[in-house]
Amino acid sequence: MNRALRIIFSRYGIIVIILLLVLGAIALATQREQTPLGGNNSGADNPTGDTSSEGFTEDDGLATENCEGDDCYPEEELPQEAVDRSVEFAEAWLNPNGHAASGWYDSIAPFLTTEAAEQMQGVDPISVPAKEITGESVPEGLKVGIPMDTGTLTLTMTEGSNNWTESGWLVSAIDWEQS
Structure with missing residues (x-):
């Protein structure tokens, strides 16, 4: 037990621990990028497994087709x-x-x-x-x-x-x- 603690708390042991923490954080970040915004990666709602952005492209009634710049939003005029x-x-x-x-x-x-x-x-x-x-x-x-x-x-x-x-x-x- 004493020998194991000496190895863990040596320079090399601490470097290995830090390296494992960094690699774990990178793995979690990569996994997070692959997960859709809803967090449900089971495919139960979407049997084909492909992700859709329908919720983000629905017409909100403000933008118009072929719209660029400030012309995309209706201009309200004050009486x-x-x-x-x-x-x-x-x-x-x-x-x-x-x-x-x-x-x-x-x-x-x-x-x-x-x-x-x-x-x-x-x-x-x-x-x-x-x-x-x-x-x-x-x-x-x-x-x-x-x-x-x-x-x-x-x-x-x-x-x-x-x-x-x-x-x-x-x-x-x-x-x-x-x-």
């Missing part, structure tokens, strides 16, 4: 009401009345989804990086870009309701790109 609502939010976001944090939050909260409003709680209006809107809003899909004096405010619009608004277009995400 003018949503664009107008985004501009109203941007005007309140700029804090033209000089409200303190709580007053500013109260002025923008009716334009926000409940989740976005929760994220804006405690934000200081002094952190708003712009002073004025400098151009026309540009709707693109469900987003509206609003050019400002120091960058572009991009608002993601969604239809819904919150604690202040029964139903209508609300801002679900706010993104700022410095110019």
